[in-house]
Amino acid sequence: xxxxxxxxxxxxxxxxxxxxxxxxxxxxxxxxxxxxxxxxxxxxxxxxxxxxxxxxxxxxxxxxxxxxxxxxxxxxxxxxxxxxxxxxxxxxxxxxxxxxxxxxxxxxxxxxxxxxxxxxxxxxxxxxxxxxxxxxxxxxxxxxxxxxxxxxxxxxxxxxxxxxxxxxxxxxxxxxxxxxxxxxxxxxxxxxxxxxxxxxxxxxxxxxxxxxxxxxxxxxxxxxxxxxxxxxxxxxxxxxxxxxxxxxxxxxxxxxxxxxxxxxxxxxxxxxxxxxxxxxxxxxxxxxxxxxxxxxxxxxxxxxxxx
Amino acid sequence: xxxxxxxxxxxxxxxxxxxxxxxxxxxxxxxxxxxxxxxxxxxxxxxxxxxxxxxxxxxxxxxxxxxxxxxxxxxxxxxxxxxxxxxxxxxxxxxxxxxxxxxxxxxxxxxxxxxxxxxxxxxxxxxxxxxxxxxxxxxxxxxxxxxxxxxxxxxxxxxxxxxxxxxxxxxxxxxxxxxxxxxxxxxxxxxxxxxxxxxxxxxxxxxxxxxxxxxxxxxxxxxxxxxxxxxxxxxxxxxxxxxxxxxxxxxxxxxxxxxxxxxxxxxxxxxxxxxxxxxxxxxxxxxxxxxxxxxxxxxxxxxx
Numbered sequence: 070x071x072x073x074x075x076x077x078x079x080x081x082x083x084x085x086x087x088x089x090x091x092x093x094x095x096x097x098x099x100x101x102x103x104x105x106x107x108x109x110x111x112x113x114x115x116x117x118x119x120x121x122x123x124x125x126x127x128x129x130x131x132x133x134x135x136x137x138x139x140x141x142x143x144x145x146x147x148x149x150x151x152x153x154x155x156x157x158x159x160x161x162x163x164x165x166x167x168x169x170x171x172x173x174x175x176x177x178x179x180x181x182x183x184x185x186x187x188x189x190x191x192x193x194x195x196x197x198x199x200x201x202x203x204x205x206x207x208x209x210x211x212x213x214x215x216x217x218x219x220x221x222x223x224x225x226x227x228x229x230x231x232x233x234x235x236x237x238x239x240x241x242x243x244x245x246x247x248x249x250x251x252x253x254x255x256x257x258x259x260x261x262x263x264x265x266x267x268x269x270x271x272x273x274x275x276x277x278x279x280x281x282x283x284x285x286x287x288x289x290x291x292x293x294x295x296x297x298x299x300x301x302x303x304x305x306x307x308x309x310x311x312x313x314x315x316x317x318x319x320x321x322x323x324x325x326x327x328x329x330x331x332x333x334x335x336x337x338x339x340x341x342x343x344x345x346x347x348x349x350x351x352x353x354x355x356x357x358x359x360x361x362x363x364x365x366x367x368x369x370x371x372x373x374x375x376x
Numbered sequence: 377x378x379x380x381x382x383x384x385x386x387x388x389x390x391x392x393x394x395x396x397x398x399x400x401x402x403x404x405x406x407x408x409x410x411x412x413x414x415x416x417x418x419x420x421x422x423x424x425x426x427x428x429x430x431x432x433x434x435x436x437x438x439x440x441x442x443x444x445x446x447x448x449x450x451x452x453x454x455x456x457x458x459x460x461x462x463x464x465x466x467x468x469x470x471x472x473x474x475x476x477x478x479x480x481x482x483x484x485x486x487x488x489x490x491x492x493x494x495x496x497x498x499x500x501x502x503x504x505x506x507x508x509x510x511x512x513x514x515x516x517x518x519x520x521x522x523x524x525x526x527x528x529x530x531x532x533x534x535x536x537x538x539x540x541x542x543x544x545x546x547x548x549x550x551x552x553x554x555x556x557x558x559x560x561x562x563x564x565x566x567x568x569x570x571x572x573x574x575x576x577x578x579x580x581x582x583x584x585x586x587x588x589x590x591x592x593x594x595x596x597x598x599x600x601x602x603x604x605x606x607x608x609x610x611x612x613x614x615x616x617x618x619x620x621x622x623x624x625x626x627x628x629x630x631x632x633x634x635x636x637x638x639x640x641x642x643x644x645x646x647x648x649x650x651x652x653x654x655x656x657x658x659x660x661x662x663x664x665x666x667x668x669x670x671x672x673x674x675x676x677x678x679x680x
Contacts, residue, residue: 098509206394209664210657213619214637218653221641222402298518302623305520306638321521325627332528339521346516354512 092359099355102348109345113168116161125154125313136333148333150323156337159320163338167316170231171296177235179242179289183281186246187273191254201247204240212237213302220308230309234296241292242285249281290356294349301342317342381665388661395657396447399650400440452654453647455640462647466633466655472542473625473632474659477617479548480555485610488560492567493594499572507564514561519620523554523627540629551628555620559613566609570602577601604674611667615660 093100136148136156147156189200207215216233223229253259254277262272301318303309310316315323317338324335418426434442446453452463488511495507530550531539537546574580575598583593622634629635633652640648 202390202394206391206398209391209615209660210395211616211618211660213622214653214656217622217637217641218399218649219402221649222399294516298516301518302520302619305518305623306626308641318518318520321518321524325524328524328528329532332532335521335524336528339518339524342518342521343513343516346518347513350512350516 089359093355096355098351102351102355105344105348106352109164109168112161113164116158117165120158120161136337147337148331150334151327151331156333159315160317160338160341163315163317163320164341166227166310166314167297167300167318167342170227170234170300170310170316171293173231174234174238174296174300175289175293177231178238178292179285181235182239182242183246183278183285185239186243187250187278187281189243190247190250191269191273191277200243204243207237208240208244212299216299216303217306217308220303225308225311227310227314230300230303233303234299237299238292238296241288245284245288246281249284250277253277253280290349291353294346294353297342297346297349381669384665384668385661388665392654392657392661396650396654397440399653400443401436452651455645455648458645462645462651463655465648466636466651469631469633469636469652470655470659472630473618473621473634476548476551476555476624476630476632477614477621480552481559481610481614481617483552484556484559484563484613485606487556488563488567489599489606492564493571493599495564496568496571496575497590497594504568507568511561511564514557515565516561517557519554519558520623520627522557523550523624526550526554527627540627542630547628551624551630554627555617555624558620559610559617562613563606563609566606567602570605571598574598574602604671607667607670607674611664614663618656618660 093103136146138146147160149155150159185200185204189197215237219233219236220229223233250273254272259272259276262276267276300309300316301321304316304318305322307322310319312319320338321335321342324331324333324338327334450463452461454460455462455465458465491507491511495501495504498504527539527550530537537550538544541547571594575594577598580593580598583597588596618634621632622638624630625632625635626638633656637649637652640646640652
């Protein structure tokens with residue numbers, strides 16, 4: 070109980086960070102997730118310049134080198150693939166592609182979904198209906214199949230991969246934005262802006278969009294894990310990223326043929342995908358509890374939650 | 377009721393048509409269709425003959441009208457590779473996927489209801505924490521990797537289960553479990569959440585006060601009232617199960633519609649791709665209507 074009171078009484082600026090940190094400390098899993106994600110970001114940013122060259126360096130003597138051997142360099146700690154390239158270096162370079170594609174796709178789907186949602190929510194013209202029906206069609210069909218079809222026709226490349234992933238995730242942002250706009254446009258400040266003579270464009274951009282943005286950012290954070298999984302599945306099926314570029318999903322696919330004698334080639338990248346998406350999901354479920362005033366006490370009280 | 381089904385069906389048909397139009401125009405607008413529809417190694421003469429035969433020299437809106445006319449007369453084109461009706465091939469593979477998806481979904485729902493209900497009876501307890509972690513892992517695991525690890529452990533290392541194919545009961549185990557994992561993970565969270573709020577409702581107090589046993593309260597009272605959201609999510613997940621089926625069928629060599637689609641895409645057998653899309657889309661729309669009708673059965677307050 071004392072912890073709870075001291076959290077409330079500290080000064081507001083540092084207090085907020087302190088509260089977050091205190092709540093995070095109580096939830097060991099969420100803390101582990103944060104640490105893992107931080108390490109991942111550091112490795113993704115700092116890794117490629119340092120050890121990026123090793124990812125494509127062939128090493129005949131290290132072909133199918135088993136993991137956990139100390140005879141070679143530390144870079145071979147997780148083993149090497151069929152061409153003797155160290156798995157650690159490839160994981161770091163793959164992380165850059167995987168996270169980069171996912172980030173670009175989430176950003177694109179948030180922007181297009183948000184803009185189309187603003188249009189569909191604010192205007193009642195014919196194109197508003199068309200936008201909604203389009204979202205229905207995209208929503209009602211399994212995203213992976215849709216992505217496969219589009220990649221089949223456009224041909225696999227990184228740009229197309231981002232477009233496809235953004236396209237299949239876009240309806241979620243569109244629907245949320247539209248629902249929020251429908252509610253916001255009835256508010257007093259919008260009527261005030263209209264009576265002051267503001268154009269629809271100004272109202273949407275200056276008055277409505279800033280209020281929708283926080284919701285969209287929350288969804289985007291949640292969606293990141295889904296997009297990583299979707300991209301990995303596509304790359305695994307061979308319709309995502311194409312050699313010589315690779316992502317974690319493509320690495321799993323490469324190792325599939327060598328399961329019997331070199332399991333580590335496809336094991337590690339898959340494990341990193343799992344840990345990344347799991348960390349993101351753990352963190353977002355923690356953030357949900359933290360953001361909910363009725364639930365936050367669960368993270369603040371020292372004792373285990375009573376019945 | 378009947379008018380509701382009719383209305384929903386007509387909406388679904390519009391959506392299917394929209395999807396087919398999308399696929400149609402995407403394939404036409406991105407270049408020479410004969411390079412897309414024919415195998416990569418076909419000759420120039422074959423391509424020209426193909427273009428003339430299928431009317432690719434005509435304006436695009438004519439092509440679309442012709443395409444629709446063929447659809448109405450139930451002509452879905454020939455498979456270039458197998459030289460028989462593409463729809464026939466798709467309909468042959470479809471039941472295999474349906475069987476797999478049905479078993480996986482039934483397993484996921486059953487396990488999720490049991491695990492989620494038990495976890496909800498003591499929130500924050502040991503079992504609850506374990507279930508939460510397992511369900512989150514299941515929801516975030518890349519299914520292709522789980523399938524590969526499954527093969528590595530159970531087929532390669534211990535030689536307990538076959539790596540791929542169909543036939544005996546042993547062939548079912550790994551595909552079903554891998555396919556069921558994600559819906560299980562997501563459903564457990566839904567069951568747990570709705571059960572938590574149901575268990576704190578006044579009628580549970582009443583049930584407890586009149587001396588019912590714990591099991592009766594949980595499964596007889598709380599669960600029945602929290603089933604509706606579970607059905608909603610399960611319905612959405614069943615449509616999404618097609619995603620998983622593509623992966624699982626590819627890894628385990630299951631002769632379903634997902635594998636057929638991937639193979640057709642790789643072999644550039646366009647008529648088959650289009651037929652599989654049509655079959656899956658129709659199945660999903662029928663499923664959605666069934667789920668809506670199921671609500672009315674489960675909750676008498678809902679009428680259409």
